[in-house]
């Protein structure tokens with residue numbers, strides 16, 4: 001499609017956008033009395049207006065019923081989290097029984113590693129991507145040490161090629177082949193937080209499993225952003241946070257996926273708690289652990305309802321819209337943003353280098369050669385919220401749920417002004 005760098009063109013695209021009306025379903029922060037242009041939905045998604053209702057309902061039930069709310073509330077708390085599994089299964093391409101919602105992301109990855117990282121003298125290595133998100137690096141290192149191993153001998157990073165900003169699938173496959181029988185686990189971020197690259201999760205999973213390893217994915221930047229088929233790809237396990245593209249609010253509950261083949265396995269080690277036992281007999285308070293027949297077996301504690309309720313609110317929006325429609329708009333919106341960046345690039349002396357490869361979701365990461373943090377502050381003061389990484393990479397993630405084509409056009413104008421004037 002032929003794009004134009006004009007307000008009229010941008011507004012025409014918004015007028016034709018079937019998701020345009022969802023913009024009004026979210027709260028926007030304001031700068032100088034105007035809605036911000038929000039590019040950080042990859043960090044913390046905006047608050048859906050309906051979330052307050054869901055939270056208020058829990059607050060009200062707690063006030064009116066206190067402990068009785070566990071069973072008497074309209075959405076009883078004891079199995080509240082089960083309401084999230086079916087809509088979430090659609091978002092990640094899984095079966096409902098393979099999904100649970102609990103804890104937070106790093107906690108869940110640790111818990112899943114208890115089950116899926118079981119190093120032996122021969123098979124003990126972990127493949128991950130170079131410069132993984134720091135929490136993931138700390139997690140892998142501390143897991144290695146927990147097993148009495150030296151992280152430097154266990155953790156094998158797949159690097160980018162010299163001078164390049166993205167990974168090649170082949171380099172993951174080659175590394176898997178090279179580590180071979182020593183490979184215990186592949187655990188990688190499905191969409192890289194820094195360059196926005198979407199990895200070929202299907203092929204990497206297939207190769208890791210063929211090498212005899214378990215394969216798990218950290219889907220923090222993937223969920224609610226890209227098409228996922230976890231069950232079809234035969235991924236062993238995955239976890240994600242819900243506050244980025246899934247708009248569930250700061251630090252709120254995380255989701256996990258465990259492939260169905262492990263749900264009735266009694267030989268798999270797992271850290272267990274009472275919320276993982278069969279709910280039919282849970283309150284008999286018996287000493288034997290009888291696992292739930294689904295991914296809820298990994299649950300430990302009774303669910304933090306005030307953290308889960310906003311996630312349920314957000315999932316109701318995903319249910320209405322569906323990933324295919326979000327992805328369709330995402331592709332056009334990101335392509336328009338790329339076009340706008342290239343137009344601005346022609347008019348200023350700063351050179352823009354988009355380091356996100358063509359395998360991308362919502363995010364464009366851009367090197368602004370010759371610019372510094374003062375540009376970021378200029379954007380902020382003019383109502384554009386972006387994410388700046390030293391030395392001069394700006395991450396732009398226009399979430400299709402609430403960002404408009406007009407936002408992209410207005411951003412271009414402000415960016416150009418910032419480069420020329422600040």
Ligand SMILES: *Cc1c(COP(=O)(O)O)cnc(C)c1O
Pocket residue numbers: 104105106107133135136189193218220221241
């Ligand atoms: C955002 C993010 C995290 C954050 O972890 P929390 O446990 O939710 O604080 C971890 N890993 C990746 C890859 C992320 O993008």
